[in-house]
Amino acid sequence: MRDETINSTALLKEAVDSIRALFPHESVGAVVTRALKDKAGLSDASATEFGVRIERVISRELGGGEPERMQAKRLVEAVEELQSKVTIDNTYDIPALAGYSKDTPTKLYMDRGLKQIFPVASGAQMDVYRYLAVHELVEKCLIDTVPWTSRAYQQSHQLAQRLEQEAVRTEGFSWREYQYTIMVPEIDKAYTKPVRRLPHDLDETPYRDSDDMQILTPQAPMFEPHIISPQIYFLKFKEPGRMASALMRFQEFYESPNFKGKYFTREEFNTWYTEAHKGSHYVQDWGAYGFNFPSAVLKDFYAGHFDPLTQDEQDILDYFAQVSSDFYVIATSPASSNEMIGHEIAHALYFLNSDYKKEVEEILSQVDTEPLEHFLTTHPEYASYHPDVLDDEVHAYLSQTTEELTENGFNVEPYAEATKRLQAVYEKYTKGIVNLPR
Numbered sequence: 001m002r003d004e005t006i007n008s009t010a011l012l013k014e015a016v017d018s019i020r021a022l023f024p025h026e027s028v029g030a031v032v033t034r035a036l037k038d039k040a041g042l043s044d045a046s047a048t049e050f051g052v053r054i055e056r057v058i059s060r061e062l063g064g065g066e067p068e069r070m071q072a073k074r075l076v077e078a079v080e081e082l083q084s085k086v087t088i089d090n091t092y093d094i095p096a097l098a099g100y101s102k103d104t105p106t107k108l109y110m111d112r113g114l115k116q117i118f119p120v121a122s123g124a125q126m127d128v129y130r131y132l133a134v135h136e137l138v139e140k141c142l143i144d145t146v147p148w149t150s151r152a153y154q155q156s157h158q159l160a161q162r163l164e165q166e167a168v169r170t171e172g173f174s175w176r177e178y179q180y181t182i183m184v185p186e187i188d189k190a191y192t193k194p195v196r197r198l199p200h201d202l203d204e205t206p207y208r209d210s211d212d213m214q215i216l217t218p219q220a221p222m223f224e225p226h227i228i229s230p231q232i233y234f235l236k237f238k239e240p241g242r243m244a245s246a247l248m249r250f251q252e253f254y255e256s257p258n259f260k261g262k263y264f265t266r267e268e269f270n271t272w273y274t275e276a277h278k279g280s281h282y283v284q285d286w287g288a289y290g291f292n293f294p295s296a297v298l299k300d301f302y303a304g305h306f307d308p309l310t311q312d313e314q315d316i317l318d319y320f321a322q323v324s325s326d327f328y329v330i331a332t333s334p335a336s337s338n339e340m341i342g343h344e345i346a347h348a349l350y351f352l353n354s355d356y357k358k359e360v361e362e363i364l365s366q367v368d369t370e371p372l373e374h375f376l377t378t379h380p381e382y383a384s385y386h387p388d389v390l391d392d393e394v395h396a397y398l399s400q401t402t403e404e405l406t407e408n409g410f411n412v413e414p415y416a417e418a419t420k421r422l423q424a425v426y427e428k429y430t431k432g433i434v435n436l437p438r
Helices: 009-022 030-041 043-062 074-083 128-145 150-171 173-192 207-211 240-255 268-275 284-285 295-302 310-321 340-353 355-364 370-378 385-399 402-407 413-430
Strands: 086-091 099-102 107-111 118-119 124-129 223-229 232-237 291-294 328-332
Touching: 009 030, 009 043, 009 150, 009 173, 009 355, 030 043, 030 074, 030 128, 030 150, 043 074, 043 150, 074 150, 099 340, 107 128, 107 291, 124 128, 128 150, 128 173, 150 207, 223 385, 232 240, 232 340, 240 268, 240 284, 240 291, 240 295, 240 310, 240 385, 268 284, 291 295, 291 340, 295 310, 328 340, 340 355, 340 385, 340 413, 355 385, 355 413, 385 402, 385 413
Parallel strands: 086 107, 232 328
Antiparallel strands: 099 107, 118 124, 223 232, 291 328
């Protein structure tokens, strides 16, 4: 299917011959004009401009002639009207980079990994959505108008691509740069990346006609989401390493002793972590633990300060994109201990509930927490906490994960009474949470 994105004179001729056979009393341009008027609601002037343009292209490519030059202004106006007719959704995975609704020709989809604006060699900024919209709308209108006997997508695609090319060139851009420098690499990326979210009404004709339906099989999501309370989201990951990899930068932007509040790449963090932990790797070390961070952490990722994102990082952002209120994220994997969910919920309560935090701090003020703080910041199993989160970590470990501390060589006996009181506070504040995991 990717190979068919390139202009093909043979396929263009096939499309022209098919339309002339099916509509012997109409030109190809007249059929394009009618399709855009009937299916997309374009005005006579704009639809006719596209129809006349395709006739000029056919004459040039298949007739060997050099048709007269046409006024650029008329096509620019037609493209502008076409833009006003379509809606574009860029929140899904679209393996062919762009597509359309099977029921509504003017409802278009752009792959969520595709940027809208690209710089070009001239120094200008190109809006690629603009030209893809021309292509997708024309293609869909022809698929729905012409009673193709076979290869509806391939033939409609070649006609649509010629009009896309006309629009690009008319507005002063290089077709070669647009097609080969921008589009071909972007199509390859969209086609080869995992598909996780597909629109329910995506027209499958291009994939079916290309015998490429398998590409539309979504991958299983990497986590099961559970809303514990209106403000606590629990992500139950299926793979420990994938959890650690997906959440690494969110977590460490929140609590790393070296990276908290800083913008950093995955390579920068992994290099530092491996050196600081004597050859250990973050994904291997933290897949059996839990993760927690407030929603405020996500804002800098949405703002693009951590680009390029991995697909898993983008999926995390996409999942929370529609949540407008403040919330707290916790996560575990199958390798996490049974205590770990409670530990992460304790973090959420400490951050979200001022009354809970006040009671916890009152209990901690009555014990010497310095030995545990020293342990958490120096022991090779941990040693990754910023001072700002130490009180929170001390409380969560004493309240919910003393077994883990013991297994790693820390004596929790001096904290037995504090642990009992912290657990009572935890039970008090989780009693009203209906969806509390057990």
